[in-house]
Amino acid sequence: VMTGLNNQVQYSLAESLLHVGSYHKKEKEMTERSMEILRVFGLEDSAQTLASNLPYGKQRKLEIARALATKPELLLLDEPAAGMNPNETGELMDTIRLVRKEYQVTILLIEHDMKLVQGICEYLYVLNFGRLLAEGTPDKVLNDPAVIKAYLGD
Template sequence: MSSEKNLVLQASDISIVFGGLCAVSDASFDLYEGELIGLIGPNGAGKTTMFNMVSGIYTPTSGQLSYWDRENKVRVINKANPAQLNKLGIARTFQNIRLFGNLTVLDNVRIALHNSRISNPLDVLFRTSRFRRDEQIMTEKVMQLLSLFKIDGKCRELAKNLPYGEQRKLEIVRALASNPKLLLLDEPAAGMNPQETHELMEMIAFIRREFNLTILLIEHDMKLVMGICERIMVLNYGKIIASGTPEEIKSNPQVIKAYLGGE
């Protein structure tokens, strides 16, 4: 199925070394349009390091990252920073929620629309008609997104006052506001109770359908991963040891050994 789709991201033998320690070693994988892929592995396997390379926080020591942008133009993104990648259509969330707690729900999402502004600093300074029109368009876009995820009623609340599950939801909505082609979710279910996790599963499936994008997620909750991902990659000691469907991964001897330490 994947061979019939267009590539979104291709990692070719990427490695990263920190002070002599190889955190990720010769990792190669392809992500295709519309896929929902899980990246799993024991603690310390290198999953977040992998995410940090793809999202521009870390630069690979060797290997190549290729990304097909919104115009399907291929770009080598090894040295691109997070802001540059966000403009190209790569957005991510973090394991530890990184909202602006003292800003409203509305303003947290408005920040993600900065790249789409048409007004310039002079427009802002003099409050021109173009600035006012820009502000109105941005607010309307944000409210449409918040409405889609049923948190528009809390648009004027401070982000820090939202329940934990809604803070997670807001962080994902903020990432979606930048109109990504590739969405990276770093342990989105971390700290959630079973009901919140179930709602998150439904939300991720909805995002994939509604926004027609590629999603790569790191997650320790195996029920979530096995329940929504069509393909799973397994990382152990910085190396990809398996890739396949949830059924193939569950019965893979190398994966079982990595998690349980034996046969």
């Protein structure tokens, strides 16, 4: 003869066993999505590599890939090209373009590398000491005398 408590414990155990399959299905889906994102970023061959063992440029790509795994509507990139050589910056530019195209995500970029900014941005806001200095298309803003004086040199 079982008491009510025993029946409840048995039910919970049986219910837990039924959810194991659901858990494995979700885990498989997440793994497949992760591998797809790694594939898009050209990192699938490094899937089993510790992030700290990746070259710097690939670490930056992985940071963006990890952020995309959360399915954001807005991706904030704060100086993503910092410390990169020109080749890595070019790859990053291609990666950001790909992200915008494939994932339809809005990107807010804070960056001092004007080549990167010109290569990926559609609209710029330039701040100087917390105040709006200029805004508009890259051509308009990067040719603005106030921006040139403040950031690009006379």
